[in-house]
Amino acid sequence: MTTWPDLPDREIAEPLDNAYEHAALIIDSDDALRARLVPVLADLLARGTAVLMVVSAKVELLVRTEFGALSDQLQWSDRSSFYQRLGFAYEEFRRYTAEQYAQGRRVHIIAEPDITTEIDPSSPVDRAAEYLSYEVVYNDVIAPYDCPLTCVWDARRHSTLIIENVRLLHNHEIIDGGTLVPVQHVPALDYLAHRNEIPLSTPPAATDLDLTLSSLGEIGPVHTAVRSWAGQQAFSDTAAVDIVLAVAEVATNGIVHGDAPVRVRAWRHANTLVVQVDDAGGRPLPPIAGYLSPDGDPGAGRGMWLARQLADVVKVHTAGGVTSVRLHFPHDVTHHFPVH
Known part of the structure; x- marks a missing residue:
C-alpha cells in the first residue's frame, strides 16, 4: 500500500506576475479531454506559440482529428524518448527546456506521463506515486527556462490518491474551456521531506x-x-x-x-x-x-x-x-x- 504524506487542502491561489506555469490537466473521459485540451491548443496555435506534444497515440489522434492540417504546426515527440527510467524522464525535460532557453525559444510543452507501461504488476513500488516527486521539483527546476509545462493525467488510469496528489503538486490547473486556474501547491522541499519520512518495507530475511x-x-x-x-x-x-x-x-x-x-x-x-x-x-x-x-x-x-x-x-x-x-x-x- 502506498503511504502518502499529509498535504494541505487545495485552495485557489492569487495569480502571480511571471509565475512559472506548471499546470495539471486532469481528465476522466474523452469529452473532458476535448473540453480542456482543445481550447488550450487553439489559443496556442492562434498566438503562434511553439508547442511540443509528448502524448499518447490516443491523445494525438484526438488532436489531429480536431485540428486537421493545423496539427502539423505542433511538434510531436515519441513519448519513449522522454519517459524511460524516472530520473531519465525528469532530466530529459530539464535538458530540453534548458536547450530551448539557451536558443532564445519559448516552447509550451504538453506532456502525458507514460509511467505505467512495461511495468510488471507485481513491482515492489508504485511507480506513478514515485514519479510525483519529480513532478513537484519541476515547479522550481524548470521555471528559470520559461517553458510552460502542461501535464495531462487520466483519472481512468490512476488511483484517486494519485490524482489528488497531482492536483496538489502543480501550481495551476486547466479546467473546462481551457481556463488556467492558479492553485495552492505544496513546496518541493516540504513534499520531498515528507516522502523521506516514510519507512521502507523490511528487506527479505535472506538476500542474494x-x-x-x-x-x-x-x-x-x-x-x-x-x-x-x-x-x-x-x-x-x-x-x-x-x-x-x-x-x-x-x-x-x-x-x-x-x-x-x-x-x-x-x-x-x-x-x-x-x-x-x-x-x-x-x-x-x-x-x-x-x-x-x-x-x-x-x-x-x-x-x-x-x-x-x-x-x-x-x-x-x-x-x-x-x-x-x-x-x-x-x-x-x-x-x-x-x-x-
Missing part, C-alpha cells in the same frame, strides 16, 4: 547479496559482486554496469558523508532487482538530494543525482541511527537507454 565495507578501499569487491549478480539475473552487460555505478555511488556516499560500516544487500522481486545500501551515520539526506543536476547546479552533489539517473526508483529513509537508500531496477526499464 549481503556485503559490508568499512572503507573506500573495499569498494572493488562490491563492484565485482553486484555486476556478477546482475548478470546472473539476465541483465545485459550494459544494464549491469549501470546498476554497479549506481550502487557504488551510494555506497561511496555512505562512507564519505555517512559512516562505516556500510551494508549492501541485493535481492530480486519479480522482474525488478532491488539493492539497499545502509550506512551507520544516521544523518538524513537533504530532501532535494539527487534531483538537481550537477550540470544545472554546480553545487549539487553527483552521487545521488547519478543514482537517480541509473536506477528507476530511489527511496530514502533514516531511522535508528541508519540511513538507507533503496534502488530499484525493473528489467524492461533498465534496458531502455536514454537519448542523451
Whole structure:
C-alpha cells in the first residue's frame, strides 16, 4: 500500500506576475479531454506559440482529428524518448527546456506521463506515486527556462490518491474551456521531506547479496559482486554496469558523508532487482538530494543525482541511527537507454 504524506487542502491561489506555469490537466473521459485540451491548443496555435506534444497515440489522434492540417504546426515527440527510467524522464525535460532557453525559444510543452507501461504488476513500488516527486521539483527546476509545462493525467488510469496528489503538486490547473486556474501547491522541499519520512518495507530475511565495507578501499569487491549478480539475473552487460555505478555511488556516499560500516544487500522481486545500501551515520539526506543536476547546479552533489539517473526508483529513509537508500531496477526499464 502506498503511504502518502499529509498535504494541505487545495485552495485557489492569487495569480502571480511571471509565475512559472506548471499546470495539471486532469481528465476522466474523452469529452473532458476535448473540453480542456482543445481550447488550450487553439489559443496556442492562434498566438503562434511553439508547442511540443509528448502524448499518447490516443491523445494525438484526438488532436489531429480536431485540428486537421493545423496539427502539423505542433511538434510531436515519441513519448519513449522522454519517459524511460524516472530520473531519465525528469532530466530529459530539464535538458530540453534548458536547450530551448539557451536558443532564445519559448516552447509550451504538453506532456502525458507514460509511467505505467512495461511495468510488471507485481513491482515492489508504485511507480506513478514515485514519479510525483519529480513532478513537484519541476515547479522550481524548470521555471528559470520559461517553458510552460502542461501535464495531462487520466483519472481512468490512476488511483484517486494519485490524482489528488497531482492536483496538489502543480501550481495551476486547466479546467473546462481551457481556463488556467492558479492553485495552492505544496513546496518541493516540504513534499520531498515528507516522502523521506516514510519507512521502507523490511528487506527479505535472506538476500542474494549481503556485503559490508568499512572503507573506500573495499569498494572493488562490491563492484565485482553486484555486476556478477546482475548478470546472473539476465541483465545485459550494459544494464549491469549501470546498476554497479549506481550502487557504488551510494555506497561511496555512505562512507564519505555517512559512516562505516556500510551494508549492501541485493535481492530480486519479480522482474525488478532491488539493492539497499545502509550506512551507520544516521544523518538524513537533504530532501532535494539527487534531483538537481550537477550540470544545472554546480553545487549539487553527483552521487545521488547519478543514482537517480541509473536506477528507476530511489527511496530514502533514516531511522535508528541508519540511513538507507533503496534502488530499484525493473528489467524492461533498465534496458531502455536514454537519448542523451
